[in-house]
Amino acid sequence: MNxxxxxxxxxxxxxxxxxxxxxxxxxxxxxxxxxxxxAQERGSPDIFMNILTTNGLVDRFVTSWAGPTAVVKRIRxxxxxxxHPGDTMTLTGSVSAIDDRRVTVDVVGTNQVGVHVSGxxxxxx
Amino acid sequence: MSGFSGATAxxxxxxxxxxxxxxxxxxxxxxxxxxxxxxxxxLRPSDVDGMVTFTxxxxxxxxxxxxxxxxxxxxxxxxxxxxxxACGTVAHAAAAIHAGxxxxxxxWRAFNERSGERYGLGQADRPMDTNADRAAYxxxxxxxxxxxxxWVGMFARRYMHEYGATSEDFGRISVIDRARAATNPKxxxxxxxxxxxxxxxxxxxxxxxxxxxxxxxxxxxQALVVVSAERARDLPHVPALVVGAAQGSGHDQHMMxxxxxxxxxxxxxxxxxxxxxxxxxxxxxxxxxAAVLYDHFTPFVLPQLEELGFCGRGEAADFIRDGHLELDGxxxxxxxxxQLGEAYLHGMNGIAEAVRLVRGTSVNQPGDVRNVVVTAxxxxxxxxxxxxxx
Amino acid sequence: xxxxxxxxxxxxxxxLVALRPAADPVNVxxxxxxxxxxxxxxxxxxxASPVAxxxxxxxxxxxxxxxxxVAGGFDELVALLAEGGYTSxxxxxxxFEFVREVVPGDHVSVEEVxxxxxxEKATGLGAGRFVTTLKTYCDAAGSVVATQRWRTLRFQPVAxxxxxxxxxxxxRPAVNLDNAFWFEAAREHRLVVQRCLACxxxxxxxxxxxxxxxxxxxxxxxxxxxxxxxxxxVAHHPRHPAFDYPLLIAVVELDEGTRLxxxxxxxxxxxxxxxxxxxxxxxxxxxxxxxxxxxxxxxLEH
Ligand SMILES: [Zn+2]
Numbered sequence: 001m002n003x004x005x006x007x008x009x010x011x012x013x014x015x016x017x018x019x020x021x022x023x024x025x026x027x028x029x030x031x032x033x034x035x036x037x038x039a040q041e042r043g044s045p046d047i048f049m050n051i052l053t054t055n056g057l058v059d060r061f062v063t064s065w066a067g068p069t070a071v072v073k074r075i076r077x078x079x080x081x082x083x084h085p086g087d088t089m090t091l092t093g094s095v096s097a098i099d100d101r102r103v104t105v106d107v108v109g110t111n112q113v114g115v116h117v118s119g120x121x122x123x124x125x
Numbered sequence: 126m127s128g129f130s131g132a133t134a135x136x137x138x139x140x141x142x143x144x145x146x147x148x149x150x151x152x153x154x155x156x157x158x159x160x161x162x163x164x165x166x167x168l169r170p171s172d173v174d175g176m177v178t179f180t181x182x183x184x185x186x187x188x189x190x191x192x193x194x195x196x197x198x199x200x201x202x203x204x205x206x207x208x209x210x211a212c213g214t215v216a217h218a219a220a221a222i223h224a225g226x227x228x229x230x231x232x233w234r235a236f237n238e239r240s241g242e243r244y245g246l247g248q249a250d251r252p253m254d255t256n257a258d259r260a261a262y263x264x265x266x267x268x269x270x271x272x273x274x275x276w277v278g279m280f281a282r283r284y285m286h287e288y289g290a291t292s293e294d295f296g297r298i299s300v301i302d303r304a305r306a307a308t309n310p311k312x313x314x315x316x317x318x319x320x321x322x323x324x325x326x327x328x329x330x331x332x333x334x335x336x337x338x339x340x341x342x343x344x345x346x347q348a349l350v351v352v353s354a355e356r357a358r359d360l361p362h363v364p365a366l367v368v369g370a371a372q373g374s375g376h377d378q379h380m381m382x383x384x385x386x387x388x389x390x391x392x393x394x395x396x397x398x399x400x401x402x403x404x405x406x407x408x409x410x411x412x413x414x415a416a417v418l419y420d421h422f423t424p425f426v427l428p429q430l431e432e433l434g435f436c437g438r439g440e441a442a443d444f445i446r447d448g449h450l451e452l453d454g455x456x457x458x459x460x461x462x463x464q465l466g467e468a469y470l471h472g473m474n475g476i477a478e479a480v481r482l483v484r485g486t487s488v489n490q491p492g493d494v495r496n497v498v499v500t501a502x503x504x505x506x507x508x509x510x511x512x513x514x515x
Numbered sequence: 516x517x518x519x520x521x522x523x524x525x526x527x528x529x530x531l532v533a534l535r536p537a538a539d540p541v542n543v544x545x546x547x548x549x550x551x552x553x554x555x556x557x558x559x560x561x562x563a564s565p566v567a568x569x570x571x572x573x574x575x576x577x578x579x580x581x582x583x584x585v586a587g588g589f590d591e592l593v594a595l596l597a598e599g600g601y602t603s604x605x606x607x608x609x610x611f612e613f614v615r616e617v618v619p620g621d622h623v624s625v626e627e628v629x630x631x632x633x634x635e636k637a638t639g640l641g642a643g644r645f646v647t648t649l650k651t652y653c654d655a656a657g658s659v660v661a662t663q664r665w666r667t668l669r670f671q672p673v674a675x676x677x678x679x680x681x682x683x684x685x686x687r688p689a690v691n692l693d694n695a696f697w698f699e700a701a702r703e704h705r706l707v708v709q710r711c712l713a714c715x716x717x718x719x720x721x722x723x724x725x726x727x728x729x730x731x732x733x734x735x736x737x738x739x740x741x742x743x744x745x746x747x748x749v750a751h752h753p754r755h756p757a758f759d760y761p762l763l764i765a766v767v768e769l770d771e772g773t774r775l776x777x778x779x780x781x782x783x784x785x786x787x788x789x790x791x792x793x794x795x796x797x798x799x800x801x802x803x804x805x806x807x808x809x810x811x812x813x814x815l816e817h
Contacts, residue, residue, distance in 0.1 A: 013146070013240065018552070025545075025552035027577035030604075042603045043641060043672025045754065051606035052573050053553070059570035060555040068559045072569035076610040086753070088243075112246065113756050114683070249755050255691035263688030263698075264720050267806055268778050269750060269758045271686070278748035279766055286746070286789045332749035332761075332784065377726070384766045385719065385774050389746070 007065045007093040007105065012057060014111070016085040019049050026052035049083035054109070054117050061091040062105050062121040070123040073102065077119035087111045093121075101125050130405045133219040134357040134364035135512065137166025137350030138477040143313055143468030146240040147344035152184040155235035156192045158346030163193075166350040167361040168229060170194035173350075175227030176201045177217045179210040179234050179471065189233070200227035204372075206380060207244075208421060208502025210234075211472030212398075212510040216370035218351040228352065234473045235346025243342055247271030261380060274339050274422060276381040277504060278331040280389055281424035285333060287390045288439035292333055295423040296324035297445050299337045302420060302459050305452070306466025309488045313341055314466045338423040340464035347473035349480070354515070365483040368496060368513040369406040373397035374506035381504040390439075392425065395500065396432040398509040402498065403434070406511050410434040413511070414494040415482050416456050417475040420463040425503035433498065433509075457491040472501045479512045519599060523632045523644070526595075531588040531648060532627040537575040540622040541567050549574065566616045572652055572661050573609075575617075576625040589627070592646070601643055601669035608647075608666035614659050622655040630664075639682070643670025683756035684801045693723055696735060701805045704797045707735040708773050719773040740795035742769040742809070749784045767793055767809050781810035 012018070023033035028050045031038040039047045055075055063070050083089055089111045097104035101124050109117040139161025141147070141154050149157075163170055173195045176186035180203045190198060200221040204210035211234070218230035238244065248262050249271040265271060270279075284290055303319045306312035319337060327336040357364035375393035377386050386393070403409050410433060418429050427441035435456060436444040444450075450458035461467045461478035468474050481487040482494040496513040539545070543561070549571050550560050559566050567575075596602075617623060633645040650663040690698055700707040709721035713730035724731050747765040754760050763779035779787070780796060793809040800806055 011240075012554075021552040025548045026571075026574040027579055028574075029580040041672075043670075051609055052570075052577075055570040055573070055609060055611070056549065056553040056555070056568065059568055060553050060557070063557050063568075064555070068557055071616060072613055074610075074612050075570055076608075078608050079606060081756075082605075112250070112753070246753050247755065249686040249757075255689050257691075257693070259689040260691045260694055261720070263690065263694055264776050266686035267688050267800070267804065268764055268776055269685075269755060269762045270748075270764045270776055271755065272750075272753065275748050275750050275764060278750075279746045279764070282748060283746040283789070329749065329751040329761075331751065334748075382776070384746070384776065 001095060001098065001103065003095050003098060005095040007061070010061045010091040012089045012091065014049065014083050014085055014087045014089055016047070019047055019053075019083065019085055022053035022056065023050045026050060026056070028052055044082065046084045051077075051079060054079060054083070057089075057091065058107050058109070058117060058119065058121060061093065061107065062123060065093075066103070066123045066125065070125055072121065072123050074122035075119070077117050079117055080115040081111055081113035083111055083116050087113070089116055096120065129219070129223050129370075130368050130407070131366045131513070132223045132354055133351055133367045134354050135215065135349050135367065135476070135480050136352050136357045136360045136362055136364050137162040137164070137168065138348070138480050139163070139165050140347040140470075140474065140477060141235070141345045143311065143343050143345040143470070143474070144239075145342075145344060147237055151236050151241070152188055152192070154237070154344070154346035155182070155184045155189050155233055158235055158348040159189055159231050159233050160193050162231060162233070162348035162350050165362070166352070168350065171196050172229045173231050174199045175218060175221055175230030177214040177230060177232045178203055179207070179214070180205040181207050181210070181471070182234060182236070184235065195231075200230065204508070206502065206505040206507075208419060208471040209505035209507040211419075211476060211501035211508065212370065212499055213372045213501060213508035215349065215351060215367060215476060215510055216372055216508055219367045219370045222351060222353050228356065230351045231348055232351065232473075233346065233348035234471045236471070237344040238469060239342040239344050241344070245272060245274065245339070245342055258380075265382060272331065273381060274334050275331040277422040277424055278334045279382070279384060280504065281333050284390045284424060284428065288442065290427060290442045292335065293321060293325065294427065294442035294445060295333075295338050296321050296335070298420060298423040298426045298458075299324050299465055301450055302463035302465040305460050305489050306462025309462050309467055312462040312467040313343065314462065334422060334424070340421045340469045343468040343470060345468055345470055347470045347477055349473070349476055363484045364515055365480040365512040366515055367510065368408065369402035369509070369511035371398045371401035371405065372506070372508040373401070378506055383504070390428065392428045392432055392503055394507050395429055395503060395509070398500070398507055399433040402509050402511050406513075408496060408511060413456060413496050413498045415460060415479075415491060415497040416458050417461075417479050417497065417499040418458060419472050419475065419500045419503050419507075420459060420465050421469065421502065423465070429500055429503060433500075452489060452491050457489075460487045460489040460491065475499055476510065479510065483512050483514050520634070522595060526588065526592050526629045527631060528629065529588055530626060530628050531592060532625065533587065534624050534626045534653070535576065536622060536624040538579060541575060541617050541619050543619055545574070546571070546619075564618070566618050569611070569613050569616065572611065572613070572617070572623070573650070573663065575623045576652070592629070596644070596669045600671040603640070603670050603672045604667050605640065605670070606665070606667050607645065608664070610664040611661060613661045617654070617660055621660070623660065624653050626651045626653070627665075638668060638670060640668065641670045641672055643668045685757040685804060685806075686755070687804070694721055697721060700735070701807060704805065706738040706740050706795050706807050708738050708769070708771055709733055710736050717771055717773050719775055736771070738769050738771050741812070742767045742793055744787060744789055744791045744793055745774055746789065747779065747787055763787070765809065775807075777806070778808040779810065780808045786811070
């Protein structure tokens with residue numbers, strides 16, 4: 001493994017079902033993640049993915065590459081363009097630092113609108 | 126009748142399943158479809174010496190050939206303009222065989238159009254380039270005119286204005302397609318017919334187009350095998366003779382946005398195709414027992430009926446209302462369910478259905494079909510076929 | 516600082532949530548639900564000795580559906596923000612650091628302390644304040660298993676405003692040698708039409724040669740800017756962030772005889788009729804792009 005190594009990109013179709021199912025799986029019952037009418041009332045064009053799910057997908061993206069022996073030590077993310085139903089998010093990443101057993105992966109997830117998430121994940125191998 | 130008419134035949138058809146997420150590469154889909162079509166024809170991959178696909182295809186013939194065991198190729202070509210290419214692939218194959226350039230030609234199209242690059246999302250953010258194809262979008266995308274549904278909507282609005290057609294007239298095509306798909310186990314919308322009321326209630330995509338005026342998006346592959354009529358006699362299936370095969374691009378043609386012609390309520394490139402089909406075959410509209418008309422968006426089915434001569438200008442809405450396109454009508458339409466009901470395979474699945482109609486094996490076989498007309502993508506330079514029984 | 520700001524500032528350093536245990540210990544059914552929804556097939560999570568996905572930490576201590584409002588700092592802060600009109604919330608940043616993995620049987624608790632509340636900021640979502648907190652997750656023995664720095668934007672929703680925090684420009688036209696003159700003229704608020712120098716035929720969209728007489732020589736004429744509505748669509752889906760929807764897109768036939776694709780302004784879809792007279796208006800979309808759009812000509816009819 002070397003700095004600059006690129007992870008295989010992961011495309012995630014953002015179905016309405018995915019956005020609702022992941023919100024519920026994370027025990028996040030805020031209406032903006034499952035009720036389109038209330039989401040619109042609150043100024044959003046449609047429901048959108050919750051941040052717990054973005055954490056989960058970024059975690060999945062990096063650990064599926066790092067393998068089952070990897071232990072996640074840090075997940076830092078910043079959210080941008082929301083993930084709305086009907087869009088697709090593509091996660092890309094590359095190794096930005098290696099310190100003994102700890103590997104840092106920079107991650108970006110983009111959707112049709114722009115950057116949904118940017119951040120880093122640190123794993124211990 | 127030209128010597129070209131009936132000189133070749135489609136003898137094999139093969140497809141993958143039609144899905145929303147194939148989970149496989151587009152190349153694999155192409156290889157599966159091509160392999161299945163060659164097997165259906167009773168031939169071996171090594172018999173193939175010609176290959177034709179779309180310019181839109183992402184897997185060139187060399188990739189498919191080396192994977193499926195096709196060896197030397199003496200003829201290969203590609204047909205441009207998206208779904209307008211469909212019947213053109215068979216036209217190229219038939220012409221090549223007729224000219225002696227090849228003996229066994231495979232035509233195919235495969236893509237992950239749902240799980241991969243979705244055309245319905247529009248052209249707005251495609252990479253910039255300054256070639257003529259890309260520059261053509263300079264007149265559209267800065268104004269937000271970016272998707273096929275929007276492009277077709279502009280034609281449809283004018284057609285409604287000139288002929289008094291309504292959204293319900295478009296919806297009847299959708300209802301017919303979904304009724305046929307409902308009894309086709311291979312169709313995405315198997316067992317799920319719709320009513321005209323459901324069509325009317327579906328959300329707007331690009332007024333005057335509702336959601337249910339728009340075809341689905343599909344992952345899958347479809348291939349066809351073309352040989353000479355003489356060789357076809359030795360193969361297992363009833364051959365579907367290529368009685369007519371033509372391409373057409375009209376005056377002041379644009380890609381989906383030919384808005385600058387004196388009239389935009391017709392699609393003259395399809396008229397050009399139709400005239401050639403009838404001249405080649407010596408047949409006419411009344412000789413067709415079925416039609417597979419390109420239906421990425423319902424409104425363009427109406428001018429197709431007019432351009433091909435099944436009814437007069439502006440009469441298609443009445444023609445449809447009179448029940449001609451039903452299974453027991455004079456011209457059963459899209460017996461597989463069309464691209465609205467079965468799958469969006471850039472028109473290639475429609476050609477396969479026409480082959481089944483000639484074989485007598487359609488799941489919605491409307492009796493004896495001697496001749497069937499098939500069309501390719503509308504609004505673009507296009508193509509068409511007449512397939513017939515020997 | 517206003518009195519309102521003072522009241523907000525009083526929350527800084529204050530625990531919003533006193534140490535609160537999760538409803539349930541870490542358990543396999545909830546892990547299964549999570550990894551199924553996330554599509555995560557890592558064998559560690561459901562194997563013989565399962566561990567919980569690291570990213571799931573926050574989920575253990577979520578309050579759940581219809582949880583009763585417990586009087587406390589969190590709800591007091593939410594109420595105070597709502598008083599200021601900041602009724603909507605969106606999470607913007609999360610920074611997890613994990614001390615150890617948690618496994619079924621661990622019982623996680625969380626404590627959340629306010630670190631900062633920003634002054635009001637203009638954002639793409641509306642005016643809002645960023646609230647930064649630190650969540651500390653502990654096990655049953657009180658040892659820290661993870662920390663999470665958490666930033667949310669509490670904002671005043673703007674009706675039908677685009678949600679993107681940055682403004683997306685309209686798609687760029689692909690400008691080349693054959694069409695640059697038209698976009699350059701548009702920047703000067705001139706609507707031009709290409710004209711064949713030999714036979715004087717107008718043409719649009721432009722091209723290098725005249726289809727009527729095959730001449731490659733051309734100049735332009737300036738159009739009157741008046742025309743009629745030839746056809747139109749009302750675009751609803753998909754939505755490109757540069758535009759407001761429903762979006763009116765039209766083909767306008769100029770009095771000079773050529774047609775062009777454009778947008779309509781100053782009118783709603785239900786007021787459109789094919790053939791209605793229109794006149795040009797210039798849209799300076801951004802520093803690089805100016806486009807002609809059309810609005811209905813004011814008539815004397817009422
Ligand atoms: Zn000229």
